Amino acid sequence: MDAIANWFASHPQFTAALIACIKAVVILLGTVIVAAWMIWLERRLLGLWQDRYGPNRIGPFGLGQVIADMIKIFFKEDWIPPFVDKFTFILAPAIAMGLMLLMFALIPVTPTWGVADFNVGVLLFLALAGLEVYAVMLGGWSSNSKYALLGGLRVTAQTVSYEVFMGISLMGIVMLAGSFDLRQVVEYQAQNGWNIIPQFFGFCAFVIAAIAVVHRTPFDLPEAESELAAGFHTEYSGMKFGMFFVGEYVGIVLVSAITVVLFFGGWSGPGVASHAWLAFPWFALKCLFFMSGFILLRASLPRPRYDQMMAVGWKVCLPLSLINLLGTAAVVLAGQGS
Amino acid sequence: MTIFFYIAAAVAVVSTLFVISGRNPVHALLNLVVSLLAVAGMFFMLGAPFAGALEVIVYAGAIMVLFVFVVMMLNLGKATIEQERHWLTPKNWVAPSILAGALLLALLAVIAGGGLHPAALAEIDAKQVGVALFGPYLLAVELASMLLLAALVAAYHLGKHD
Numbered sequence: 001m002d003a004i005a006n007w008f009a010s011h012p013q014f015t016a017a018l019i020a021c022i023k024a025v026v027i028l029l030g031t032v033i034v035a036a037w038m039i040w041l042e043r044r045l046l047g048l049w050q051d052r053y054g055p056n057r058i059g060p061f062g063l064g065q066v067i068a069d070m071i072k073i074f075f076k077e078d079w080i081p082p083f084v085d086k087f088t089f090i091l092a093p094a095i096a097m098g099l100m101l102l103m104f105a106l107i108p109v110t111p112t113w114g115v116a117d118f119n120v121g122v123l124l125f126l127a128l129a130g131l132e133v134y135a136v137m138l139g140g141w142s143s144n145s146k147y148a149l150l151g152g153l154r155v156t157a158q159t160v161s162y163e164v165f166m167g168i169s170l171m172g173i174v175m176l177a178g179s180f181d182l183r184q185v186v187e188y189q190a191q192n193g194w195n196i197i198p199q200f201f202g203f204c205a206f207v208i209a210a211i212a213v214v215h216r217t218p219f220d221l222p223e224a225e226s227e228l229a230a231g232f233h234t235e236y237s238g239m240k241f242g243m244f245f246v247g248e249y250v251g252i253v254l255v256s257a258i259t260v261v262l263f264f265g266g267w268s269g270p271g272v273a274s275h276a277w278l279a280f281p282w283f284a285l286k287c288l289f290f291m292s293g294f295i296l297l298r299a300s301l302p303r304p305r306y307d308q309m310m311a312v313g314w315k316v317c318l319p320l321s322l323i324n325l326l327g328t329a330a331v332v333l334a335g336q337g338s
Numbered sequence: 339m340t341i342f343f344y345i346a347a348a349v350a351v352v353s354t355l356f357v358i359s360g361r362n363p364v365h366a367l368l369n370l371v372v373s374l375l376a377v378a379g380m381f382f383m384l385g386a387p388f389a390g391a392l393e394v395i396v397y398a399g400a401i402m403v404l405f406v407f408v409v410m411m412l413n414l415g416k417a418t419i420e421q422e423r424h425w426l427t428p429k430n431w432v433a434p435s436i437l438a439g440a441l442l443l444a445l446l447a448v449i450a451g452g453g454l455h456p457a458a459l460a461e462i463d464a465k466q467v468g469v470a471l472f473g474p475y476l477l478a479v480e481l482a483s484m485l486l487l488a489a490l491v492a493a494y495h496l497g498k499h500d
């Protein structure tokens with residue numbers, strides 16, 4: 001035992017890399033598990049709000065429902081229709097899940113936990129969110145069926161439109177914090193108060209854009225079951241469908257986490273300065289609040305018409321985030337001048 | 339780090355070759371996306387993370403998405419693959435190969451001459467890019483913005499309902 005401890009002590013670089021890898025794996029597994037249990041949380045909360053029970057049979061409070069569903073989906077026949085473009089058909093769900101998990105690498109969970117610190121973290125988040133559209137697009141195109149193609153076309157137009165002001169709405173924060181680094185954004189908020197107050201309009205635009213980019217209800221036009229069957233994943237079955245499905249929940253967890261990091265102070269909160277262990281509970285609590293908020297949005301809002309959604313994006317949210325950008329710039333400049 | 343640079347460079351070159359020789363338009367565009375991502379990786383390796391991130395956002399995340407979007411809308415199907423096969427005869431490869439070979443020779447001559455700067459001298463952050471854009475390159479930025487405005491007005495005119 002001592003020999004092993006001595007060996008690790010004499011190779012500090014290796015030990016540091018090993019610890020970083022273990023942290024990364026823990027964050028990855030934590031994300032996937034939280035995303036899977038999001039499915040349970042959503043069904044239970046929807047049940048509660050719609051005055052019914054939801055899944056409550058398997059395990060305490062129905063918590064085992066997710067495990068049962070996962071076992072079922074693993075053993076379902078994974079059928080690839082003969083008319084699809086096979087390579088892209090298989091690639092699409094992998095992109096959906098992989099990119100979502102990759103984005104979690106950017107999130108600073110606590111002062112000491114987090115996978116990667118980039119000095120352009122905000123930009124990398126936007127870049128990966130931009131690439132995420134390929135998953136749905138390729139899924140829709142490779143399926144070679146009209147509903148899937150229409151879903152793919154919708155999601156492309158929707159994501160490209162909403163990404164524009166998603167980036168612009170975040171630039172106000174970058175100006176205030178003076179850095180693209182997500183860790184510095186959190187530290188700025190720990191000292192100067194949460195960004196939600198000075199950047200309220202940026203927050204509104206960002207949340208709307210983020211819901212649209214992860215195509216979550218009410219903006220789930222690409223998979224609107226009333227008109228497009230199941231949209232882009234009509235032809236998918238088995239675990240490939242499961243990847244799209246869980247990927248959506250990873251997306252909700254991710255959007256909640258990034259909203260918390262950018263607008264609600266990340267890990268900062270009362271008592272963190274004196275008790276460092278409080279950092280993670282604060283982060284988790286804030287994330288849970290937003291995850292439940294997204295479920296409430298789904299429970300309460302109807303789906304808009306497609307043209308209405310695009311019009312709101314370009315005619316309301318884009319000008320709003322541009323004005324927010326200019327206003328923040330003016331305030332920051334005035335503050336520097338005095 | 340140098341080895342990763344060369345891996346990214348090799349990926350960029352190989353995937354670009356696939357873009358040129360590919361018959362299926364969507365697969366060719368996907369190869370182009372891979373090529374652009376590899377170039378972004380090279381920017382990161384050279385110490386220009388800002389340029390690398392913008393490369394992914396603008397080229398891979400927006401422009402290529404629109405390309406794929408148009409190909410999807412046209413929904414060309416099997417017929418175009420046959421057409422491509424018909425067009426890409428060995429005879430048609432000759433002239434472009436000569437032109438590309440001439441460029442390769444010029445590139446090799448430059449590399450052999452040693453007139454290049456060593457990579458990764460310093461990390462260029464967003465602020466330095468901004469200072470450069472609104473300092474020495476201000477005129478180019480203004481001209482580009484006017485060009486984009488003209489394109490925007492033109493697109494609005496083409497897209498408006500009569």
